[in-house]
Amino acid sequence: MPLVTSKELFENAYKGKYAVGAFNVNNMEIIQGIVDAAKEEGSPIILQVSAGARKYANPIYLRKLVEAAVEDTDLPIVLHLDHGDSFEICKQCIDDGFTSVMIDASHHSFEENIEITKKVVDYAHSKGVVVEAELGRLAGVEDDVNVSAEDASYTNPEQAVEFVKRTGVDSLAIAIGTSHGAYKFKGEPKLDFDRLAKISSLLPNFPLVLHGASTVLPEFVEMCNQYGGNIPGAQGVPEEMLTQAASLGVCKINIDTDLRLAMTAAIRKELIENPGEFDPRKYLGPGRNAIKKMVQHKIKNVLKSSNSI
Ligand SMILES: O=C(CO)COP(=O)(O)O
Ligand SMILES: O=C[C@H](O)COP(=O)(O)O
Ligand SMILES: [Zn+2]
Numbered sequence: 001m002p003l004v005t006s007k008e009l010f011e012n013a014y015k016g017k018y019a020v021g022a023f024n025v026n027n028m029e030i031i032q033g034i035v036d037a038a039k040e041e042g043s044p045i046i047l048q049v050s051a052g053a054r055k056y057a058n059p060i061y062l063r064k065l066v067e068a069a070v071e072d073t074d075l076p077i078v079l080h081l082d083h084g085d086s087f088e089i090c091k092q093c094i095d096d097g098f099t100s101v102m103i104d105a106s107h108h109s110f111e112e113n114i115e116i117t118k119k120v121v122d123y124a125h126s127k128g129v130v131v132e133a134e135l136g137r138l139a140g141v142e143d144d145v146n147v148s149a150e151d152a153s154y155t156n157p158e159q160a161v162e163f164v165k166r167t168g169v170d171s172l173a174i175a176i177g178t179s180h181g182a183y184k185f186k187g188e189p190k191l192d193f194d195r196l197a198k199i200s201s202l203l204p205n206f207p208l209v210l211h212g213a214s215t216v217l218p219e220f221v222e223m224c225n226q227y228g229g230n231i232p233g234a235q236g237v238p239e240e241m242l243t244q245a246a247s248l249g250v251c252k253i254n255i256d257t258d259l260r261l262a263m264t265a266a267i268r269k270e271l272i273e274n275p276g277e278f279d280p281r282k283y284l285g286p287g288r289n290a291i292k293k294m295v296q297h298k299i300k301n302v303l304k305s306s307n308s309i
């Protein structure tokens with residue numbers, strides 16, 4: 001099966017009250033770990049590429065690796081641009097064969113966000129590609145720009161309706177208290193579920209997207225710290241909150257930090273326990289396994305998208 005768009009995946013997810021995982025990819029082992037997990041769970045999957053990933057791995061390599069995953073597994077896989085910050089990068093990815101792009105003009109004014117998003121939607125739709133946009137601002141580090149928690153603002157439900165109507169966008173990332181990275185909450189984790197329910201009720205049958213949705217699993221933070229790491233006070237979104245969000249119209253849940261932590265923890269352990277080892281396969285292999293196990297757990301127990309293809 002060729003790469004797919006997320007249209008049908010989101011329709012099914014919306015009806016089934018589950019979410020499709022969108023995982024960030026940067027190299028072969030990460031792609032293989034995620035895709036193996038999805039294959040075992042019989043789940044569709046979104047592989048997303050950030051501007052940073054394009055810079056690190058070279059866009060051609062990533063695209064070819066994802067094509068290899070499609071050929072190898074026959075799974076419904078979406079190739080998605082994460083946080084595209086201009087029409088130009090979105091167009092580049094659309095022309096390169098991506099089936100989905102995100103235009104993140106959330107740092108612009110409401111009117112400018114609409115204008116930029118609409119331009120991407122018009123081009124993408126003419127090529128059969130779907131578009132995700134963002135309204136509201138997430139706290140934390142995003143797009144290489146530091147947005148302080150005070151500056152972050154949650155999505156306005158009425159504006160969300162107007163935004164979707166005027167842009168024709170296919171899905172919308174909303175801000176309800178999540179943030180990118182490993183330090184999401186200072187005290188008790190808290191998301192604005194009333195706001196999510198309101199947005200969802202005003203936009204029936206419309207897929208919402210949750211960014212900054214890593215849980216920062218204590219198991220991996222502890223393993224990193226045990227084997228020479230220094231990641232104190234890291235905290236993410238509790239898994240039950242993600243499942244709850246999926247039942248309220250969130251059809252796409254973005255996870256990157258949990259991949260980073262799982263892989264790093266496994267590699268740290270391997271290198272410390274086997275100081276004489278210098279074959280990269282001996283530590284990248286366990287890194288890939290750790291990703292597979294973590295993603296399989298997310299798909300099965302948190303996002304609940306198993307056996308949905
Ligand atoms: O939203 C994300 C990518 O767009 C990833 O969020 P995390 O940092 O919580 O994994
Ligand atoms: O949204 C942020 C993702 O985690 C991607 O991060 P990155 O820009 O460092 O690749
Ligand atoms: Zn953003």
Ligand SMILES: [Zn+2]
Nearest residue numbers: 180211212254
């Ligand atoms: Zn994001």
